[in-house]
Amino acid sequence: MLAGAQELRDIDGMLELLLEQRAVLLEALPKQGATSLEEVIARLAVAEQLIWTDDHLQAQAMIAGSRRDLTALLGERRPPAR
Missing domain, CATH: 1.20.5 (Single alpha-helices involved in coiled-coils or other helix-helix interfaces)
Incomplete structure (x- = not known):
């Protein structure tokens, strides 16, 4: 062997x-549709992992960027911690 x-x-x-x-x-x-921005972000994180960067670089980059954008926007909407 x-x-x-x-x-x-x-x-x-x-x-x-x-x-x-x-x-x-x-x-x-x-x-089904997401019920919160957090759920949309989580779904994008899953999609980001499912897309092979070598095969679909632009799609993977768009998904990753959208996830980051939504995370930033969500952070801006929350009141500052006390």
């Missing part, structure tokens, strides 16, 4: 399990 072959098989098994878990989680994501 080649050195590292078992380790590579173990990694493949972990990847299969992770991809299955990912599919279940993606299916469970809410599909």
